[in-house]
Amino acid sequence: MRDFFPFIIAGLVTGSVYGLAATGLVLSYQTSGIFNFGHGAIAAVGAYLFFQLRQEWGVPWPIAGVVVLVIAGLVIGYVFERLARGLEGTSTAARVVATVGVLIAIQGLLTATYGPAARDSRTFLPTHVFSIGGVNVGLDQVIVFLVALGATAALTQYLRLTATGSAMRAVVDDSQLLDLAGTNPTRVRRTSWAIGSAFAALSGVLLAPAIGLDPLLLTLLVIQAFGAAAIGRFSSLPLTFGGGLVVGLIASLSTKYVSQYQVLSGFPAAVPFIVLFVVLVFARRGWLAELGTSAARKVGRRPHASRRARIVGVVSLIAVVAAAPFFAGPRLPVYSTALVFVLVFASLRLLVVTSGQVSLCHATFAAVGATTFAHLAGGAGLPWLLALLLAGLLAVPVGAVVAVPAIRLSGLFLALATFGFGILVERLVFPMAIMFGKGGQVTAPRPDLGVFDTNTPKGFYYVAVVIVILGLAGIHAANRSRLGRLLRGMADSPVALATLGTSVNITRVIVFCLSAFFAAVAGALFASFSGTVGGVSFPSFLSLTLVVVLAIAGGGELLAPVVAAVALQIVPSYVRNATFNDYLPVLFGVSAVAVAVLSNPRLDVDARLRALGTRVHWRDRTSRIAVRARAVGAEGRP
Template structure:
């Protein structure tokens, strides 16, 4: 097949990228939110359409109308019930809300539909047509044409209608537009409904071309972000051109991915290389541009989740050791295995706390770092490297990768950094972890049994080792939180400019946070490898990365104790084992996504801060019951005027606001 034919075949995938990118641009223009669930909306809409058409026997027209109505109602409901309440919240809260929707839709698809990959009958004609001497299916051309037509229509609406002008006004200054009588809520609802409808069209039209696959359709959001970034989240026309171009380039690259050649061709030959291209575009675009997300005139009154200092730094580890040992020596094998997974999940969640909770760098690649550690564990252990050295080296190699991924944080932050780290995790999944040249022909690598001084560890012995490692990591991270370095890290999280003005080297703290977090995640991945005696990439997917940050946010992403909830909710952990015991294991993602949607609105500081919230409310009740003595009031006010050893005055120090 010729290059031209491959390029024209790529119009189908490119058209889907373009449609999804149009939805991303519309939502960002209207509300300033990066919708990480765009691919999941396309996925669930496709399943709804084909269930109506193929399973219930409806014709195409009513199936299409119901599917589009479903997508529009889903967009309206999500905005009005969730995003409207988060309209003035920090970026992290809005990002995790869309991640929660992604997991919720993924879980619902698993529960409601048969998610086995299949290729449905095309929705539009797929007859072959001859163009410049090559044969191309018409459905590819139709999908590309639909994307172009909708882009032209949206561009005209944005420039020549009152609604379009209102969207532009709100994007420039939400406060000014509100004072002029425009309704940000109405505009937000319309743009979310429009974005979801465009996603539905993409999912329905692409599935007969690329296959109806729940995970693949959901992960389309990664390459789609590349098209939206190239359009700077403002231009519908550029988004379509970028989407079509990426799809065509991906298709053409298939000509070389299977070719044999010199050693350096390994970089672009092999599985996953074509899918990784858009994600690589995201990373490079962010690094070299510094900023591709346009500034918006938003009113953001919220704050990041609080980061409380640990209260039980001595009793807590002792209690954890006692409870852990009792569990290890009394649990049945299946529960013991789930307990080790929980411990590894807790360690990976601690890495989220250290980089996002303490320093404010939104990283969606922590499980990818764990995957690097797990993969190196398989390679090193089978090469005869001693167990303890394998665990340490796995963490160190993950640390190096973490530094590389963290380099863009020197130029970008917030949602831009979230895109970069998500893209890095995607590249690891499709181009590294699934590469047979690293995993072997069976798609996995064996991990040699763990042994110390020639004695192979039993399951119980390895669980004790994992418990000690996790407790040590928690103790060290707790000590870091209350140290001078910890206070400086929180200053970076709260206000980078103010921290720099106070003499803090912000760049060093960012890179150190990525290094520490990647090391912990790498050790966690190594523990998972030894627990299963095998490294398999299915345990280190993008979905697992999203699940970890979701569970950490529910627990309390700014606190060491919050990582406990993330460990319990890790895939294959104790909560999964509990669900499996009751035959409810398919509900894991639904529970995680639904719990976060509730938590992010009702208690954004996480479950670990509930005791602090109760104490605060009791304290307010006591103060309101009568005037406090002047000496006690002065004692309470004095710390706010003090200056710490690190030179941060009370005005620059991160404080714990009232709940």
């Protein structure tokens, strides 16, 4: 039994920090209806700011700590409050895109400034070790735990004892009350964002010495917070803090067990996602009510190019693509990669734009395709084309698994579940032999086409052209068919589609399966092209980038995937300026925020932008699934 104590203590300490972060997340979500995917990014900013002040500029740590909290609370909190107001009345997908955009922008900014490698964060708390009942406990551990617990307890007291606090509590209990509470709603929101951001920054500062200053790790702290928040049903603060402790404990205790099993080495790191996924999948219906979405929508005035203009566009695009080997020079492999991404984006568009489902695990589908292809074509020696097709088909059940939460959840919670699923697979399944294995990479062959040499960059490029065009044609056919109508109908009004007789649950599963198929084919193509491909090519973070870049690429069925792939792959290869490329994610993130805010139906930017000759295409319809169902239910209440 004694063996467990160190793990329990370590689990409680990190768990308390997760709880602290999660409490801040839930507070700002409840008061504003904006679920902040960038919450962990605030933690990262806090940790780096603290590092900068203390270790680079030599500011004593107590002063540095206060400065960090004040900046996080006042400045970052203010910015988020404004952003939240700009997003009021937008769809769930626009909100998800906006805060994921913040995440990507901040992560990019920190990476560009401090480099991607982890920096050493010196502990600032006394590390004196003492013994409680024979178990060694660090003083710093005690302090971290007490600070996290104290901050959460102080917040609970604040909510109980002050006027603004009780207004906030009323809102946390029932978000509809905000406007009735008789307090200035802006002040309530600003205060809650300030506290939420300060909590995030504090958790970053407390966690950095333990996990190191790593922009990605800290940014993804948000997911530990997601797991904790899920246990607190995204509404109860004490339960959320308790959820943090649970997540921390399970993760810590599991390290003890899995050390015996190589296969499960990814388990401890995956605990928060498992918790998140399990809570979301098994939550009772109506347990998780999504906040702050409204039925407001932008009327679809899709600008239809004339048939002739479209044909001219497609033909000239094909001409450019076919001619690429003659002007790309040594960059041709970049063009091949871009082609793969066109297919990835097109399959993602089918899901996000056509059917209105938010998915944050698209890179996972591609990874499944890549590894399956490698095993079938490389290991089992199946013919190239057959292996490519089978790679796509075997991803279909994976799509179906992801669709399980989609059936019951919607909008925000679906986005969370897919995000959790992506990271779960990355940490747990990637290292298994069915995917990348212990070595972390697999090898895949190129097709053997006799006299046509596919081992040259040019040879493979044309193979990619053919496969990608076939894939796009398939997606286009799906779009034009009965299925496409059903999907677009579901995106516009799932309630209407259901009352016309379609079991929309089946429709949702189908679109996930179809999207997974094409993404997996793209992943397989990428594996074949790369020869050797590793899990690092399909990080779960890539899924976030994909959604954000697609959001800013516009709405065209063919144009959006092409623009997105060019922006993500080709532009960086032409810009020699390293600084620009470092800051490219920042540009993507900020643009995504702008696109999401501009999509707000309460803003009549459409007219203004049309006057400028631009159009906002980002229309998203996800929120309607749950919200409209509720609106329909509410309509009849006397």
